[in-house]
Amino acid sequence: MKFLFIVQGEGRGHLTQAITLEEMLLRNGHEVVEVLVGKSSSRTLPGFFNRNIHAPVKRFISPNFQPTADNKRADLKKSFAYNLLRFPEYFRSMCYINQRIKETGAEVVINFYELLTGLTYALFRPSIPYVCIGHQYLFLHQDFDFPDKSSIQLWMLRFFTRMTALRSSKKLALSFKEMDQDDEQHIVAVPPLIRQEVTAIQAEEGNYIHGYMVNAGFSDSVEQFHAMYPEVPLKFFWDKADAEEVTRIDETLSYHQIDDLKFLNGMAGCRAYATTAGFESICEAMYLGKPVLMVPAHIEQDCNAYDAMKAGAGIVSDSFNLKSLLRFAGSYSPNRNFVRWVRSSERRIIIELEKLAASQSAVNSIPTFTNYLPI
Template structure:
């Protein structure tokens, strides 16, 4: 089968998931003909993605969250106004997406939570069926538990998630744990998509804290903590345009640009991991038995963090107060059942993506009424 990927360009997780799935499909005799990636003025395409993905990569302008003035949590109001003003450009992107889908020769499109994919299928109706993959589709599952007292934000999150998947053949929800499928919402629960490099890591309990922050404004917290605890080594990765590969602030604090080889190296040898609650890196830390502290930057990551705490990954915080993480790590015990769940990913995903091939039929596109 021939696949075309469409990848949301926000954060790190969608990129590593796309790399992993491409590797998995190629290994099993399939082909990825093209990868379309949403871009924005506030994010750059990580170098590791271009180096790792095998298929040709093309880009299109896509909606995204804008950070607050302090470059910390996402500014929802600002993001909505900005993206509405960009509507003409996004319509051009949707036309481009449909063109690439129909000219690529793909049998199936895989959507990694890109909003314009759902809107393209809503208004322009490409003939090629598509499947959605992402942790966010678990938010539509009847048994998913949400953090309390954020009803309007959760409504918007679930609406956004539905919009990314209008008309899809199925929603594959990456999850920290097993859940039965939700047929009413067309949600199939599958294990996390972790890169093959994670499985070959030989983790050691080091003496430093490893971290990742999607918004560089949180660097102030890290710098302040370092000034109060100069004895503790800190290695943090950030998504800051034009930053050097490594910015050494003090003898014990370094900021690194996204490089997945280095990222996993530091993950493997750290004492504990601090993150802005992206699903993918939490899973990597859980797999190799590292305690995690999560500092969410928007409602989606609030849900990730709440769910990860329930799954035993670690703790949440409003800021990068690493004292809390150090204290938690003293009594942390990894849940090894998570490892077995992750190890079943290739088998489970291939069964889902290949099931129609054996029947010599193509995916049927459900009626739009099934998605609202």
């Protein structure tokens, strides 16, 4: 089967998921003909993605969140106004996505939580079926348990998630644990897409705290901790566009531009991990047996963090309270069931995609009345 990927380019999670799924499909005799990645003025496409993806990569302008003034959380009102004004650009992107669906020869489209994919299918109704994949689709599952947060923000999150999946054939919800299938919403819970590099690396316990922050404003709380405990080594990764490859504050605190190999090696050798609660890196930390401090940057990450906390990943805070993380690390016990669940990922996901492909082939082979008309 020939697959076309459409990937939301915000953060690193969807990008690493796309790399991992492409590797799975290639191992099972399938092909990814092209990868379309949404871009914005505030984010650059990390170099590791272009180095590791095999299919041709093309970019399009896509909606994105705008940060608050302190560059910590996402400002939903500001984001809505900003993206509404840019709708003409997004409409051109939808035309482009529709064109690529037709011209690549893809038989199945896989959407990694890109809003414009759902809107393209709603407006242009391409005939090629598509599957949505991401942790966010658990938010539509009848059994998902939400944190005690603003009901308006939770409604907006679920609405946004539905928009990314308009007219989709199936939703593969990446989950920390096994869950029943939700037939009404066409949701199948599957294990996280964790890269082979993570499953193959040997984890060791070092003396430093490893970290990742989507919004650089969180560096304030990191530096407050560092001022009080300068003896604790801190190695943080960020997406700060105007920063050097390495910003070294002193011997025990440094910030690094996101680099997949360096990030993974840092994760494997750390004592504990602090993050702005992106799903992908939490899964990597859980797999490697690292305790996690989760500092959500928006409502989606609030839900990620709450779900991960219930799965035993770590603790949740509204700031990079690294003292609490070190205290939690002293009593942390890794979730071994999670490791077994992850190891079944390829088998479960490929089965679901091949079932869709088989059903589509069956539909296409059904004879119509015109097949029997005399020539």
